[in-house]
Amino acid sequence: MFTANQVREIVGVIRLPFNALFLYGSQARGDADEASDVDVLQVTPTHTAPYAVGRVNVTCYTFEQLLRLARSGGLFARHLVEEALPLADPQGLLGALKSNYVGHLAYDGVRKEVCGCAPLLDVAESQFAENAEGLSSVVVYLIRTYLYATAFDRGSRSFAMGSVLELLGLCRARITLSDARSQRNFVAFAAARGLFEELTGTACNRIEGSLEAFIVNASVQNELAVILGLRLLARGRPFTYDALLDVEF
Amino acid sequence: MADELAFIGDIHGDSVRLSALLGKLGGRRLVFLGDYVDRGPDSREVVEILLEIANRELNAVFLSGNHEIGLLAFLSGRLSFLEYAWMGGLSTIRSYLGKANENVRSELVAAMPRPHYEFLSNCKPFFETAQLVASHAGINPACPESREPTEIVLGRHPSLFHNGLRLSKLVICGHYLQTTRTPFVGNGVLCLNTGCGTIEGPATALLYPEMIFMQA
Numbered sequence: 183m184f185t186a187n188q189v190r191e192i193v194g195v196i197r198l199p200f201n202a203l204f205l206y207g208s209q210a211r212g213d214a215d216e217a218s219d220v221d222v223l224q225v226t227p228t229h230t231a232p233y234a235v236g237r238v239n240v241t242c243y244t245f246e247q248l249l250r251l252a253r254s255g256g257l258f259a260r261h262l263v264e265e266a267l268p269l270a271d272p273q274g275l276l277g278a279l280k281s282n283y284v285g286h287l288a289y290d291g292v293r294k295e296v297c298g299c300a301p302l303l304d305v306a307e308s309q310f311a312e313n314a315e316g317l318s319s320v321v322v323y324l325i326r327t328y329l330y331a332t333a334f335d336r337g338s339r340s341f342a343m344g345s346v347l348e349l350l351g352l353c354r355a356r357i358t359l360s361d362a363r364s365q366r367n368f369v370a371f372a373a374a375r376g377l378f379e380e381l382t383g384t385a386c387n388r389i390e391g392s393l394e395a396f397i398v399n400a401s402v403q404n405e406l407a408v409i410l411g412l413r414l415l416a417r418g419r420p421f422t423y424d425a426l427l428d429v430e431f
Numbered sequence: 432m433a434d435e436l437a438f439i440g441d442i443h444g445d446s447v448r449l450s451a452l453l454g455k456l457g458g459r460r461l462v463f464l465g466d467y468v469d470r471g472p473d474s475r476e477v478v479e480i481l482l483e484i485a486n487r488e489l490n491a492v493f494l495s496g497n498h499e500i501g502l503l504a505f506l507s508g509r510l511s512f513l514e515y516a517w518m519g520g521l522s523t524i525r526s527y528l529g530k531a532n533e534n535v536r537s538e539l540v541a542a543m544p545r546p547h548y549e550f551l552s553n554c555k556p557f558f559e560t561a562q563l564v565a566s567h568a569g570i571n572p573a574c575p576e577s578r579e580p581t582e583i584v585l586g587r588h589p590s591l592f593h594n595g596l597r598l599s600k601l602v603i604c605g606h607y608l609q610t611t612r613t614p615f616v617g618n619g620v621l622c623l624n625t626g627c628g629t630i631e632g633p634a635t636a637l638l639y640p641e642m643i644f645m646q647a
Binding site: 229231246390391392394395396397398399401402408412415416 | 512513516517521522524525528530531532533534535538610630
């Protein structure tokens with residue numbers, strides 16, 4: 183459990199406004215180590231871009247978006263329902279999410295979405311340095327999501343990656359994931375990309391001539407590809423509707 | 432008949448609901464409150480329908496929403512792909528391009544019919560009579576005389592929805608999503624954004640002066 187000081191440290195980086203704050207991930211489960219990030223879900227009144235301050239990663243969703251995820255049994259909703267801890271929840275939104283959560287029978291759709299993200303990883307070594315952090319995060323996120331979905335379909339109920347890798351007989355992947363996350367160089371990224379291709383059976387080739395064009399085409403049916411693609415384009419910069427107000431008309 | 436108006440809230444690319452709603456409005460003068468494009472599946476078809484109305488009914492009024500401004504800003508390069516996508520512009524781009532290949536902005540510029548571009552460019556910031564003012568984002572209660580587009584098209588004025596507001600004219604707006612899918616009726620303020628094209632809500636019209644809502 184977090185100390186009051188730790189809660190203050192997290193809440194201190196949060197950009198207002200928020201309706202609720204939840205801790206999830208390894209810190210919430212209690213299996214974090216020194217290198218672990220702090221994953222926070224911020225429930226916002228309007229659509230807001232994700233951001234990170236130091237080791238605190240803040241993902242933003244409106245409550246309506248979360249309800250949709252819960253009602254469709256999404257993986258992220260399951261993540262929250264099973265392990266989220268409220269840091270601030272004056273309206274009892276976590277309880278409302280839990281009561282709206284509909285469990286999934288199978289995660290084929292999640293794996294299909296992950297495979298559809300493969301073109302996001304089609305990057306040459308010469309371009310990698312332009313967005314090393316973003317690409318490293320995305321390849322790790324995609325592999326982890328694929329593994330969670332596969333493990334859940336085999337009866338796992340754990341979001342602890344160590345248990346998932348053990349269940350799937352993929353303990354060798356632990357180092358690949360860890361290197362990609364911590365080293366953030368092309369060698370570690372390429373190794374993780376190779377692991378992604380091996381696990382999913384999907385080649386990381388993009389037929390469109392730009393990431394933007396891929397995002398447009400993917401937006402027909404792959405929301406995950408859109409979200410991750412836009413994050414790659416943002417390169418860590420916050421992007422909001424407010425940009426529109428800076429335009430002179 | 433000239434005084435019989437129908438104000439129509441946000442459409443957001445839902446041509447099916449727009450067509451169904453128009454079928455219920457008879458021969459009134461139409462005042463559209465903006466946000467015709469983005470988010471919903473068929474922005475191109477929506478603009479096509481509106482253009483047909485503009486050519487047929489010369490007294491129809493088409494107001495700008497922040498999404499029309501956003502689309503124009505993207506086309507001109509004043510808004511980035513990222514910013515426009517974040518606004519919900521991907522579906523609009525797709526509705527015009529079908530499939531993107533490389534330079535999305537230049538492909539969209541080339542694919543957008545000139546009349547569509549002119550229609551979007553010619554939308555007005557507000558519509559006003561002695562009794563009412565209609566604009567996409569309403570007015571700023573702290574500065575009710577302002578008709579600056581940054582206030583009445585692009586602004587956000589949540590205080591419009593507060594109790595005890597005293598305004599000299601009826602304010603009719605869209606923009607502020609009513610998650611109940613029913614129009615907001617406040618003290619001198621009406622909001623017609625009931626989630627059409629966004630949360631699968633209906634398209635909503637207000638018949639004026641009868642003050643009757645129609646939805647489809």
